[in-house]
Amino acid sequence: xxxxxxxxxxxxxxxxxxxxxxxxxxxxxxxxxxxxxxxxxxxxxxxxxxxxxxxxxxxxxxxxxxxxxxxxxxxxxxxxxxxxxxxxxxxxxxxxxxxxxxxxxxxxxxxxxxxxxxxxxxxxxxxxxxxxxxxxxxxxxxxxxxxxxxxxxxxxxxxxxxxxxxxxxxxxxxxxxxxxxxxxxxxxxxxxxxxxxxxxxxxxxxxxxxxx
Numbered sequence: 260x261x262x263x264x265x266x267x268x269x270x271x272x273x274x275x276x277x278x279x280x281x282x283x284x285x286x287x288x289x290x291x292x293x294x295x296x297x298x299x300x301x302x303x304x305x306x307x308x309x310x311x312x313x314x315x316x317x318x319x320x321x322x323x324x325x326x327x328x329x330x331x332x333x334x335x336x337x338x339x340x341x342x343x344x345x346x347x348x349x350x351x352x353x354x355x356x357x358x359x360x361x362x363x364x365x366x367x368x369x370x371x372x373x374x375x376x377x378x379x380x381x382x383x384x385x386x387x388x389x390x391x392x393x394x395x396x397x398x399x400x401x402x403x404x405x406x407x408x409x410x411x412x413x414x415x416x417x418x419x420x421x422x423x424x425x426x427x428x429x430x431x432x433x434x435x436x437x438x439x440x441x442x443x444x445x446x447x448x449x450x451x452x453x454x455x456x457x458x459x460x461x462x463x464x465x466x467x468x469x470x471x
Contacts (some may be wrong), residue, residue, distance in 0.1 A: 261288045261345060266324035267310050267335060269293035269301035272385075276325040276367055277302050279349045286321070310335065314342055321345045324365060327385060327453045329419045330435075333401040336365050336383040346383075362401065381418070399436070426461075 269291040291306040365383035373430035381400035399418040407425040417436030441457035
């Protein structure tokens with residue numbers, strides 16, 4: 260770990276990431292990179308260049324990607340890793356992390372999150388405010404979990420899945436990679452086909468009879 264942190268993305272999400280980094284008290288200096296040239300500061304922290312400039316700082320700074328879109332975050336993460344960048348994991352001090360929990364590089368855990376024992380989270384995941392992730396889950400890389408989501412035990416969530424506000428995933432569920440579960444949806448059976456799933460019980464958008 261280096262004593263300087265660069266955050267790619269000076270948006271609302273970037274503000275939350277910066278706040279967590281400040282509270283962690285591990286970096287002496289923090290700056291933003293953002294492609295919007297009109298943004299000069301974020302949360303009072305200076306924006307010093309564009310996202311592409313991150314590659315100029317690999318030897319002197321840890322680099323964190325504060326971009327909510329899974330595909331874009333994945334693209335940046337893979338390029339930075341290939342270039343030898345140091346990518347930290349950010350965990351809010353108020354998060355509760357159980358024993359034998361594994362959290363991949365580039366993942367952020369926000370305030371009020373509870374992750375219970377023996378759960379594995381992959382690289383560059385986004386775990387938003389107030390999420391509950393129970394025991395013995397496997398959450399693969401580049402997953403976005405929105406505020407208030409509840410993931411029960413023994414769940415497997417595939418790469419690039421997006422779980423929207425307040426959805427609930429029942430015990431022993433498998434969710435196929437790159438699916439989206441809509442706001443407030445309740446998933447009671449495995450999701451095995453790509454698509455967007457909504458409702459209680461959740462069903463694939465566009466299908467009226469086949470429900471989950």
